[in-house]
Amino acid sequence: MDIQKIIEICNPLHVSNKEVDGELTTFAIDSREVREGSVFIAIRGTQVDGHMFLEDAMDRGARVIICEESFYTDKDVCVIEVENTQKLAGPLAQAFAGDPAENMAIIGITGTNGKTTTATLVYQVLSTCGRKASLLGTVHKRILDEELDSKLTTSDPIELAADMKKMADAGSEYLVMEVSSHALHQHRTDGFDFKVAAFTNLSQDHLDYHETLEEYASAKKLLFDGLPESSSAVINKDDPQAEFMLQECKAKTASLSFKNESSHLLENSPKGISLVVEGQRIESPLVGTFNAYNVGEAFLICKELGLNPQEIADALKEAKGAAGRMETIQTDHENLPVVIVDYAHTPDALSNVLSTLVAVKEDDQHLTVVFGAGGDRDAGKRPKMARAAAEFADKIIVTSDNPRTENPDLIITDILDGFEDLENVKSITDRKEAIEYAISEAASKEIILIAGKGHEDYQEVNGKRHHFDDREIALDSLTQKARGGN
Numbered sequence: 001m002d003i004q005k006i007i008e009i010c011n012p013l014h015v016s017n018k019e020v021d022g023e024l025t026t027f028a029i030d031s032r033e034v035r036e037g038s039v040f041i042a043i044r045g046t047q048v049d050g051h052m053f054l055e056d057a058m059d060r061g062a063r064v065i066i067c068e069e070s071f072y073t074d075k076d077v078c079v080i081e082v083e084n085t086q087k088l089a090g091p092l093a094q095a096f097a098g099d100p101a102e103n104m105a106i107i108g109i110t111g112t113n114g115k116t117t118t119a120t121l122v123y124q125v126l127s128t129c130g131r132k133a134s135l136l137g138t139v140h141k142r143i144l145d146e147e148l149d150s151k152l153t154t155s156d157p158i159e160l161a162a163d164m165k166k167m168a169d170a171g172s173e174y175l176v177m178e179v180s181s182h183a184l185h186q187h188r189t190d191g192f193d194f195k196v197a198a199f200t201n202l203s204q205d206h207l208d209y210h211e212t213l214e215e216y217a218s219a220k221k222l223l224f225d226g227l228p229e230s231s232s233a234v235i236n237k238d239d240p241q242a243e244f245m246l247q248e249c250k251a252k253t254a255s256l257s258f259k260n261e262s263s264h265l266l267e268n269s270p271k272g273i274s275l276v277v278e279g280q281r282i283e284s285p286l287v288g289t290f291n292a293y294n295v296g297e298a299f300l301i302c303k304e305l306g307l308n309p310q311e312i313a314d315a316l317k318e319a320k321g322a323a324g325r326m327e328t329i330q331t332d333h334e335n336l337p338v339v340i341v342d343y344a345h346t347p348d349a350l351s352n353v354l355s356t357l358v359a360v361k362e363d364d365q366h367l368t369v370v371f372g373a374g375g376d377r378d379a380g381k382r383p384k385m386a387r388a389a390a391e392f393a394d395k396i397i398v399t400s401d402n403p404r405t406e407n408p409d410l411i412i413t414d415i416l417d418g419f420e421d422l423e424n425v426k427s428i429t430d431r432k433e434a435i436e437y438a439i440s441e442a443a444s445k446e447i448i449l450i451a452g453k454g455h456e457d458y459q460e461v462n463g464k465r466h467h468f469d470d471r472e473i474a475l476d477s478l479t480q481k482a483r484g485g486n
Helices: 003-010 050-059 086-096 115-128 157-169 181-185 213-225 289-304 309-318 347-360 379-392 408-416 431-440 470-482
Strands: 014-016 039-041 064-067 078-081 105-110 133-136 140-143 146-149 174-178 196-199 232-236 252-256 263-269 272-277 280-284 338-342 367-371 395-398 425-427 447-451 458-461 464-467
Touching: 003 064, 003 078, 003 086, 039 050, 039 086, 050 064, 086 157, 105 115, 105 213, 105 289, 115 133, 115 174, 115 289, 115 309, 133 157, 140 157, 181 213, 196 213, 196 289, 232 289, 252 289, 263 289, 263 347, 272 289, 280 289, 280 309, 289 309, 289 347, 338 347, 338 470, 347 367, 347 379, 347 447, 367 379, 367 431, 379 395, 379 408, 395 408, 395 431, 408 425, 431 447, 431 470, 447 470
Parallel strands: 039 064, 064 078, 105 174, 105 196, 133 174, 196 232, 232 252, 338 447, 367 395, 367 447, 395 425
Antiparallel strands: 014 078, 133 140, 140 146, 263 272, 272 280, 458 464
């Protein structure tokens, strides 16, 4: 990468010392990552302003500084002043990585709920159909068949570009990625185009960041505003925000609705779902109406990518979706409660999962839910989650989720304030104890939903992550119950 190329991408307000000596080596948004010859871009983040670290970046060997302020230095450093550094981080990261996105068809999926399941289904269909696909999401990163840990729904631009380079170098033809509202608002996905973008739904979440539901929706909408005419937008038309998402969209549109004749849900049982989308019958082992939307959108996404409808349907019949999403804990023992782990951590998601279980359970089966709410996040959803639980569950156990830096007992108090009647509600702060109690006290046919953490294998307390997996604890408790422990 030469300095003239950087200047062209930046379209700067002012440049000083264009003739800087030395090779440009790496691109960094964190001054601690700067090496000799690096290009450092100062971004104003939600917690830290990168402009505070300009001197530190130069001391570490930065050759080029990109910032939004007039900045003078007598060091052998090129200073590029621009209007908005946040919008430039993505394009620059892609350029430093060799523009790997240009070698793949990129599918972006956004929405409050269903992103992970829909993205995983699309990845599984593409892989089953012999396409070379990679995946970036909340649960996993997958470079073809290689699985890596994932810390954020959508990574920062530099990590994202580095992942894309690995995927392109491995031969990936497709990249399926979840796209968060934070990432869109912070321009993390600037610098490349999406071949297909999909919207699942929108309900209250992340209002600690976006402040209002309107701002949250507007952040999601950015994905569709930026689509070129050559792309496709797949939309859940039954969501109230669907029309808003498409207002400025130039791309071709494919819509899913179970309120018209072209698509409808045929069967919803504990064994799975059957549906018809645009005349194609689809069977899936996933359960619930909300999963019918996920499966339906996955079908339309793959269809927009040019796959044969019957081929897609055959692959969806075997696709299991994402870990920790309506995941039944399997044991070799009989006459035990049915324990399901799900990531539902918003009022809407909890309501969707519980209503699904109510719809498919037998009349004499009781439904118990174990759930909490995350700390340092939107506190307004806590009483709403209580009301969702009260509407559908026979027994409720309120416990900790990821309290982070908050007092877990105070979070539980916020949740309890949402109940009109506490007769069938119990609070147990320790999540492990809460899960063990729910299983030990359950009848043999009882359904227990453990909600909130899903695939996560940690619990964050006082800013530190400790190993904690709902699925492991549930399996141990079921095994103990099968052996006669109580």
